[in-house]
Amino acid sequence: MMPTLTLLNKKQRALIVTILAIVFLMIVIVIGVVLDKESISTNLKHRNASPTFEHPFGTDWLGRDMFSRTFMGISLSIGVGLIGAFGSTLIATILGVISATMGKTADRIVSWLIDLFLSVPHLVTLILIAFTFGGGFKGIVIGIALTHWPSLARIIRAEVMQIRSAEFVQISRKMGKSSWWIATKHIFPHILPQILVGFMLLFPHAILHEAAVTFLGLGLSPHEPAIGIILSESMKYLSAGMWWLAFFPGLCLLFIVRTFDMLGENIRILMDINIDHK
Amino acid sequence: MQLRTQNIAFRYGKEPWLFKNVNFTVDPGEIVGLVGPSGYGKTTFCRILAGYEVPNKGSVTLNGRPIKSKRKGYHPVQLVFQHPEKAINPRWKMGKVLNEGWQPDQQLLDALGIEEEWLTRFPNELSGGELQRFCVARALGPDTRYLIADEMTTMLDAITQAQIWKAVLKIAEQREMGIIVVSHEVNLIQQLCHRVIEIDHLNT
DSSP states (O other), X not given: OOOOOOSSOHHHHHHHHHHHHHHHHHHHHHHHHHSOGGGGSOOGGGTTOXXXXXXXXXXXXXXXXXXXXXXXXXXXXXXXXXXXXHHHHHHHHHHHHHHHHSHHHHHHXXXXXXXXXXXXXXXXXXXXXXXXXXXXXXXXXXXXXXXXXXXXXXXXXXXXXXXXXXXXXXXXXXXXXOHHHHIIIIIHHHHHHHHHHHHHHHHHHHHHHHHHHHHTTSSSOTTSOOHHHHHHHHHHHHTTTOTHHHHHHHHHHHHHHHHHHHHHHHHHHHHOTTSOOO | OOEEEEEEEEOSTTSOOSEEEEEEEEOTTOEEEXXXXXXXXXXXXXXXXXXXXXXXXEEEEETTEEOOTTOOSOOSEEEEOSOTTTSSOTTSOHHHHHTTTOOOOHHHHHHHTOOGGGXXXXXXXXXXXXXXXXXXXXXXXXXXXEEEEESTTTTSOXXXXXXXXXXXXXXXXXXXXXXXXXXXXXXXXXXXXXXXXXXXXXXX
């Protein structure tokens, strides 16, 4: 055995990072929810103030506190991401399982659908769908749910097909176990990590796409404190030297997306049976 | 409860016939050895007997009645695979693996040398030989009429082989269970079997 300097093994480290990431996200959401709507009301006395203790992220051209706007925007983005990613994961799971278990015709139809959606860039379909549903929160969420499933569906399909033909599943059948029993006891526990990790990795995608579509003006309505709106509005003022309008919200968005990415990666490590508790 | 194959023929897809017109019977309590070079269809034949594959022609019958491959319930012909690590769900603890088909009693566990503390471990924390004991125990359910041992003890050392076969033979004798042994080890086959079949004879 090699003498190890680290006190914790890989899984313990992953667990700590996961907990920290969840706590961090919780705090962000709580701040966003608790913050008073008053603080983003127009206050023309404090227009265009650079960051101070009173306004850590500065204020914009209407005197609204950027700290409050940023955190409210991020809470909203997390909400959109959560619902959108959940919808997407649900679609991916259902279609993946259908195509792997219900015969060749079903497989062909689902594979065709996956290829169809993958052949068009996400953002284009997302804009089209969001526009069709009239934009706003509903349009964005439906758009994200309907565009982000194909790659995850493909992974789940492959995974189910592989497990279905595994020797221990064949043996289970010969032990007289029903298809339902095998599906819940053998197959589902195997694809659950894929689903969870897929969900987590969809999240940053969903948030970034939400911000992108909103930035383009096809998403959430302008009076809502969304990150995409903050960024697109700040464009006009950047040349006037008001760097804090874009810098802090952008940095926060980056942090949040990175945290979700880390969370997905660490959950994968936690659920990987090939990494043992050494 | 005679296990019999009548004129079975098998091939994978459109490939050439692996074997044709195979007639083969095993009586209860009989131990039959199956030897032959690699790639001659020994494993495929075992899979057909245990209902994992359906022959293209002919039928497999138990006591005169055909065994349907889609039948519900415990299959009376149980196959023990060559690679235990593939035959066990890597996400299950060994206790759950052991009790999947039936609840083996302590006597059987002792006979096969399965230790109490292994039951709370995961498959990747046990060696291949230790895992194979679980596969054997799992396949020896009360409704097993025939056991097919496809290279069952190939990866084990001589002492463990002897221990496992001793336990299996004892149970086979008690229950009048038939066994089909596939192995490359001539000594083992000679020790165990009442009758030995060379696979190229199957190939007629």
